[in-house]
Amino acid sequence: MSAKSTNSDEGERESSGAAAGxxxxxxxxxxxxxxxxxxxxxxxxxxxxxxxxxxxxxxxxxxxxxxxxxxxxxxxxxxxxxxxxxxxxxSSEVLYVQAGYLEQRPHSPIRDAVLADTSISERQKQVLLEIYDSFCRENDSTRPAAVAQSAAPTTIPDSDLPEGEQHDR
Known part of the structure; x- marks a missing residue:
């Protein structure tokens, strides 16, 4: 048997060992x-x-x-x-997190109130929390742009200024 085939046999054993691991x-x-x-x-x-x-x-x-x-x-x-x-x-969410089906979410008064409410079903709680989370994610993603816009000096085009306040160019 050549050294080449011996090396390939060892490589196959190593890769199958890694897969087994x-x-x-x-x-x-x-x-x-x-x-x-x-x-x-x-x-x-x-x-x-x-x-x-x-x-x-x-x-x-x-x-x-x-x-x-x-x-x-x-x-x-x-x-x-x-x-x-x-x-x-x-809450089924507690068990889902514990089982690894959901990620742990940060606690908030809104989340705690929804989870504690006994007048709505578990499914309704889940839907409300998903909507709430989507609003939070949306606000987080637009917040840097909104902050940058508010920090930038506001310029008003001359055409939007009253006639007496238009700038000479």
Whole structure:
């Protein structure tokens, strides 16, 4: 066997090892996220003094499935998280952030008020917060331009000035 084929065999083994390492890392991240959300759900359930059987019934999932979620063996879908949130009477956004489906957002009085409002559904809260966030992003993106415009000296074209105030050129 030539040295060239030996080197290519080693390269293939290294690249397959790197791919295996990357997939192992991905599996550990998913497992960690599932374990974190499961522990969080268990803590919320215990704080609310709700049994696993009661929460499973409220969330519309089986008792064994909820047990697997809490032990970190399964990572629930966003729909299942929403059902669990409803059963625990917590914001589904809290569970989505904990599970890694959403990014942590900064707290604000507006956000806290919307999340605390019991007269609207979780879906309505989510839509309101998305609209609010879009307004905030829009204002942040236009703010530097608005500040630059306000800092620039304002010039009024001669044609817009009254006749007695027009400049001689």
């Amino acid at each position: 990357a997939s192992d890392l991905a599996a550990r991240v998913v497992s960690s996220a599932a374990h974190d959300i499961g522990g969080f759900i268990r803590a919320q359930r215990e704080a609310a003094q709700v049994s696993m059987r009661q929460l499973a019934q409220l969330a519309g999932v089986s008792n064994p499935y909820l047990s697997q979620i809490e032990r970190g063996l399964r990572k629930p879908s966003a729909d299942v998280l929403a059902q669990i949130a409803k059963g625990l009477r917590v």
